[in-house]
Amino acid sequence: MKRREFFKKGTTAAVAAGVIPLVTASCVGAKDMVYDRKQDKWFDLGTGKTGSNSRKKTVAYDVAVIGGGAAGICAAVAAARNGSKTVLIQDRPVLGGNASSEMRVHLNGVNNIKGKAERETGIIEEILLHNRFENEQESFPVWDHVLYDFVVREPNLTLMLNTQAIEAVMDGDKIKSALCWQATTEILFTINAPVYIDCSGDGLLAATSGAEYRTGREGKAEFNEKFAPDEPDGWQMGATLLMSSKDMGKPMKYSPPSYAIKYTHEGGHKRRKFAGFHEGIWWIEVGSDDDIIADFEENRHKLMGYLHGVWDYIKNSGKFPEAENLALDWVGSLPGRRESRRFIGDYIVSEKDMTEHKHFDDAVAFGGWSLDEHNPGGIENISEPPSYFHYHFEEVYQFPFRSLYSKNVSNLMFAGRNVSQTHIALSSSRIMGTCALMGQAVGTAAAICNKKNVLPREVGQKYIKNLQEQMLRDDAFIPKRPANDPNDLARKASLIFGSTTSSGDAKKLINGFSRDIDGKNNHWQSDGLSADLQLEWESSISLSYVELKCDTNLQRNIMMRKDSRNDELYFNGIPNELLKSLSLEARVNGKWIKLGVIEENRTRLIKFKFDTIKTTAVRIKMTETYGAENVKLFEVRCYA
Structure with missing residues (x-):
């Protein structure tokens, strides 16, 4: 299938293209190497037995959260603390997503309103405070373990690392089960739950469920967005690869590897600055105007080449004498992604909802990072600024619950960059602190689903005040919405x-x-x-x-x-x-x-x-x- 056809054919084609072949019966037949291990010729010298251990397990929870970034952690902890037996499924060996030691992005939120911060509270602040007590040295690998501690200490929460949710098993318009492959144990888990929350960013589970989603940029006309392109297109903001360097106290030579891509900065936009280059450069970035998920490995290889090309320019062009004693100390190998699928809810948040500070009766989160749209092409388009920063907010905006559950899959919610919003709205709300607030909202909503035996849409229609009051009690903040708990x-x-x-x-x-x-x-x-x-x-x-x-x-x-x-x-x-x-x-x-x-x-x-x-x-x-x-x-x- 050509990549252009991937999106033209709609959800069915996207699901077929997105599933991992080895564990999908529809791709390789019912008796494949994962489902059926009768041909395994294992002879265990310790027991003298032949055959294989079962590599299939079925487990049940009240809430299944997919993705262990800031949004997923907050969703899982909120659900667990509010009484739901919860599992958090993370496809990497560490938690934190883009903020983990694998990528090392600052966990930004509403950083600067009218010259002051307006920080997020609730679970995400609790995490950041925990890090201040346990990680005074500000080490990213230690930060991974701080997050791990924060999650595993919750008595109602199970963590599954190195595990990817690869396919949804449907029962009508509901997800019945999530098939999850744990690479380290070779176990295929079937996870059953009445409520699923996809906080994985790319949203593979949600996509395989048939949940409606879109990619690319809306044109100006669809939502009357000032900063959208005149016509819709497939462009998605790129992923970035970071690095850090160390002052060795003596001149250090640098020779680029074979895959480095020569960089000269000729014709580079004046806003492509090198300030703080010793801790990485945010505009070493590559995006896509097609299937950004399928392009990931190709883009990763490019980014590694561009990173070393830029470092070669810094070290060997003669224009940065301050870099003479610097040597690369850490180089990322997993790019941090900004955008891919955006799933459709009962409401799609757009630019004007934010810039005009629309009031939502079902508001459950807030944001205030600027409309920070990175330019098409990334480092392959250096004549443009790395980001346009279309609009700077002077007060925070609301984010509604109706954009955090699926329009057509009744027991599916999401939080993070994959929620129901336009490309321009995403340029602000994708920031991890804002995503974390969404996560706490859907985790709390999932617990209400279980207590009231209802689905997410019914929470929004019948129990939105319950949701808001519980979030406010749990130290979340909802703009313009005071707490009024009758039980207080x-x-x-x-x-x-x-x-x-x-x-x-x-x-x-x-x-x-x-x-x-x-x-x-x-x-x-x-x-x-x-x-x-x-x-x-x-x-x-x-x-x-x-x-x-x-x-x-x-x-x-x-x-x-x-x-x-x-x-x-x-x-x-x-x-x-x-x-x-x-x-x-x-x-x-x-x-x-x-x-x-x-x-x-x-x-x-x-x-x-x-x-x-x-x-x-x-x-x-x-x-x-x-x-x-x-x-x-x-x-x-x-x-x-």
């Missing part, structure tokens, strides 16, 4: 006050907004430490949970960077503002009793859980931060 007993307190106040008001801790946003103050801040916060009720209440949201300075980014920036926008340590030590007391029969103590808190969302008591007041005693003189809180919640 803190909102029914007759009195809430702090022992001291330097800014804000303790009453704002129950106003539904858990951050300062849009120029409005939504916090209470003490005047020195230690400090107390107290809630009073006129009548006795039953209480089992108290939850706080403290300060981690959302105006500074805490993602790991190669340059370890530490300035007004970036911080490479544990936020000084984070609350470290606190305790909880309750008044029972007129006496204060201690319910819990936390000596070394590591999260913005702090939870106390205890046996149910009857009380008329609770008191939170805060004694230490990680360096700030005052403690700042944004929310307090109480539950029976």
